[in-house]
Amino acid sequence: AFTVAFDPIFDNLLMASREATYTGVREAGIDARLDEIGEKIQETMESYEVEIKGKVHKIRCVKNLEGHQVARYRIHAGKCLPTVKGGPQEKMEEGEVYACETFASTGKGIVMDDVDCSHYMKAFDTKPRPIKNSRSKFLLKIIEDNFSTLAFCRRWIDDMQFEKHYSALKPLVDAEAVIPYPPLVDIPGSYVAQFEPVSYTHLRAHETSLHLVCRLLLEKKNT
Secondary structure, eight states: OBOOOSSGGGHHHHHHHHHHHHHHHHHOSTTOBHHHHHHHHHHHHTTOEEEETTEEEEOEEOTTOOEEEEETTEEEEEEEEOSSSSOOOOBOOTTOEEEOOEEEESSOSOOEEOSSOOEEEEOSSOOOOOOOOHHHHHHHHHHHHHHTTSOEEHHHHHHTTOTTTHHHHHHHHHTTSEEEEOOEEOSTTOOEEEEOOOOOBSSSOOOOOSSSOOOEEBOOOOO
């Protein structure tokens, strides 16, 4: 995932997110401490400024969004990969996979839920409350068969000709069988950029090409 801007005034905002992500990739590796990676990411990100419409904005890391460990059919798994200092004093271990995500903001650096949620995921290991609605049960089966525990959007349900699906989806959310992922916004008038390339690492991370989601695979160096 990455942000595209067609106006060059946003170049520094995009660069801040890109370089912060690359910093996280370079710092990652077996026995790398997560809190130290987060501090380095923040240091890189917040060294940038951007001038928009004659006003200079200090670029901030979005503090309440983090990278995370990834497991099979579980996008958010295990440890978090912070983007600011003060994160968990845990270490990356052999065989772990991470998504390194950085978000550069001209606002306060704190996002909150917006309205009109369109993206969801089936809960991975939460035992849901009983579901009585027959249409909801049928929709849950469709979700399990087509998406398992990976993310999906409501438009895909529409494409399956499941009419008025929201009335069946809401009970699944209420029962915690399906988790909503609403849009996240900083303060009005602010701008946010995201950048996530792909990298696999042995003893230390290395940069790769752009335009791909960042994944850090930790494994012992072949000898």
